[in-house]
Amino acid sequence: MDVPHIDTGAIAELGTQVATSGALRLMESVTDQIFEFTIAVVVIVQGTCAN
Amino acid sequence: MRELTPATAFAAAGPGADALAATAVAMFARTEWLDALFDPLIAELATDPWFAPPLRVSRDALRAGAILFEDARVAIALSRVAADRLAALPPPASAIFSGRMTVTRYLRAGGARLRRWSAPPVPAILQSHRMGQARPLPDLDLIDGLTLQVDGRHEATALTGATGDVVMLTATVRVDADPVTREYDANTGEFLRMATNDEGAARAQVLLSLLRAGRAADAEGCFDRATRDAAFFLRWSAMREWLVHDPGAACGRLHEMTCDPHPDVRAAAAATLAALIRKAA
Numbered sequence: 001m002d003v004p005h006i007d008t009g010a011i012a013e014l015g016t017q018v019a020t021s022g023a024l025r026l027m028e029s030v031t032d033q034i035f036e037f038t039i040a041v042v043v044i045v046q047g048t049c050a051n
Numbered sequence: 052m053r054e055l056t057p058a059t060a061f062a063a064a065g066p067g068a069d070a071l072a073a074t075a076v077a078m079f080a081r082t083e084w085l086d087a088l089f090d091p092l093i094a095e096l097a098t099d100p101w102f103a104p105p106l107r108v109s110r111d112a113l114r115a116g117a118i119l120f121e122d123a124r125v126a127i128a129l130s131r132v133a134a135d136r137l138a139a140l141p142p143p144a145s146a147i148f149s150g151r152m153t154v155t156r157y158l159r160a161g162g163a164r165l166r167r168w169s170a171p172p173v174p175a176i177l178q179s180h181r182m183g184q185a186r187p188l189p190d191l192d193l194i195d196g197l198t199l200q201v202d203g204r205h206e207a208t209a210l211t212g213a214t215g216d217v218v219m220l221t222a223t224v225r226v227d228a229d230p231v232t233r234e235y236d237a238n239t240g241e242f243l244r245m246a247t248n249d250e251g252a253a254r255a256q257v258l259l260s261l262l263r264a265g266r267a268a269d270a271e272g273c274f275d276r277a278t279r280d281a282a283f284f285l286r287w288s289a290m291r292e293w294l295v296h297d298p299g300a301a302c303g304r305l306h307e308m309t310c311d312p313h314p315d316v317r318a319a320a321a322a323t324l325a326a327l328i329r330k331a332a
Binding site: 003004005006008010011012013014015016017018019021040042051 | 079155162177178179231244245246247252253256257261264265282283284291294295298302316318319320322323326327330331
C-alpha cells in the first residue's frame with residue numbers, strides 16, 4: 001500500500017490523556033520544565049528553518 | 052555511635068515504601084541531623100551575607116523550599132508556606148493524589164488546617180472512566196511537631212486557614228509509586244486529569260517531537276522502540292510522531308498496535324489505520 005502523508009491533526013487522539021508537564025508536581029525538581037522549554041524552542045527554530 | 056544522617060538512615064532502611072516511610076518518621080523525631088546540616092550554613096551566612104548554601108531550591112506561588120537530601124528512593128525537603136500567600140489564594144479547587152508516600156513533620160503548624168480526601172487506588176488499566184471518585188475526609192488541625200504519613204496512592208491533602216507561616220520537613224518516597232499523579236474536583240470528587248510520574252517517559256515524548264521536527268534520517272529505531280514502551284501514552288505519542296515523520300515506515304507497527312494491551316491505544320490505532328486506508332483509496 002502506498003501510504004499517503006498524514007497531518008498530526010488527522011491522527012486520532014487517545015481517549016485518556018496523560019499530561020507530561022510538571023503542573024501537578026509537588027516540591028519536585030523544576031529542571032524538566034526548563035528541558036521542555038529548551039526542546040520546544042529547538043522544535044520551533046527547526047520548523048522555521050525548514051520553511 | 053554512627054552519626055545520624057539521611058544517607059546513613061536510608062541506607063539501612065528496607066526496600067519498600069512502608070520501610071522508607073518508617074525510617075523517615077524515626078528520623079524526623081530527632082533533630083540533631085538538622086542541626087548538623089544547618090549550623091555550618093548559618094555560621095557561614097553570619098560572616099558572609101552573599102554566601103549561597105549548596106542546596107537545590109524551588110519556589111512556586113505558595114511555597115519556597117530546599118532539597119536537603121535526595122537519592123533514587125527518597126527526597127527530603129524543607130519548605131515554608133507563607134501565611135499571607137496561602138490566605139490570598141482561593142480555597143483549593145482540586146485534590147491532588149501524588150501517587151507517592153510522604154512523611155511530613157510540621158515544624159511550625161501556623162494554626163493551619165489540613166483538608167483531606169480519599170480515592171480508590173489507581174486501576175490496572177489507566178483510563179479516565181476507571182478512576183472513581185474522591186471523597187472528603189475529616190479536616191485535621193495541625194499542631195507544631197505533628198508528624199503525618201500520607202499515602203498519596205489513595206490520600207490527598209491541602210493546607211488551609213493558616214494564621215502563621217507553615218514550616219515543614221517532608222520526605223517523599225519514590226519507590227512503589229503510582230505511575231500517575233491524579234487530580235479530582237475538591238467539591239464534587241469528580242476525576243479531572245492525570246499526569247505521569249515517569250520522568251523518562253515524559254522526556255522521551257518531548258525528544259520524539261524533536262526527532263520528528265528535525266527530520267532525523269535514522270530515527271526509525273527510536274520511534275519503533277518507543278511504541279513498545281511500558282507507558283501507554285508514550286506508545287501512542289511515538290506512533291503519532293512516527294506517522295508524521297515517515298508514514299510508510301510506521302504503517303506496519305500501526306497495524307500491530309490495533310492489538311495493543313491498552314484499549315485506548317487499540318481504538319486510536321484502528322481509527323488512524325482506517326483513515327489512512329480511506330486516504331490511500
